Amino acid sequence: MFDKGEMVFYKNIGVCKVVDITKLDFAMDEDQKYYVMESVFKNGVNYVPVGAGIENIRNIISKEEAENLIDMIPKIEAEAILDLATKEMTEYYEEKINSGDPLDILKLTLSIDKKKEILAEEKKKFGAIDDNYLKKAIDMLFEEIAAAVGIEKEKMPQYIKDRTGYKFTE
The missing domain is CATH 1.20.58.1290 (CarD-like, C-terminal domain)
Incomplete structure (x- = not known):
């Protein structure tokens, strides 16, 4: 699991900052938490279900x-x-x-x-x-x-x- 404020590499997107971990009003599963990730070098926000799609996210290199x-x-x-x-x-x-x-x-x-x-x-x-x-x-x-x-x-x-x-x- 990633923490709020962490920099991560999201496959095919690039470097993102985890700005929040929250439930989304517009999600089909109201209990599902999502990483809210802002792209650091591009415009855009990505919503990734916590626990699902995690193979596409990793910590950035040191x-x-x-x-x-x-x-x-x-x-x-x-x-x-x-x-x-x-x-x-x-x-x-x-x-x-x-x-x-x-x-x-x-x-x-x-x-x-x-x-x-x-x-x-x-x-x-x-x-x-x-x-x-x-x-x-x-x-x-x-x-x-x-x-x-x-x-x-x-x-x-x-x-x-x-x-x-x-x-x-x-």
Whole structure:
């Protein structure tokens, strides 16, 4: 169970703050309690039944875990996935995103970024599907790390570059 005021990672949504745990007037089950979670970096409120859907919520990583994750970037040998059909590539991206695991999302981010770099060098077009998943993965990753280390999400690219020397492909 999560407490009011806690920062959590809600799978596919991102970092949220538990602002209340309450019964809802508009719920079908009047006795069911809900987490009322405000998205920290986006507009929106999510209502999640306490006890149900809990597999989609976890505590955000600690500052130390976030820093360790960033420090892994130069050590990860990202492989660009260039040979998958669109359907298989989409399924692969979805699996990694849906895992909600920060390391999986980091590896996916670096893999798609590597693909973007290779295609740019070859003067080839970077696909819309790749671009959408790269943005989604970066968004999820930057949200959680920013919340963990206590900086603004917009400052994450520079924070990562200063810490590791890694610069995301533009």
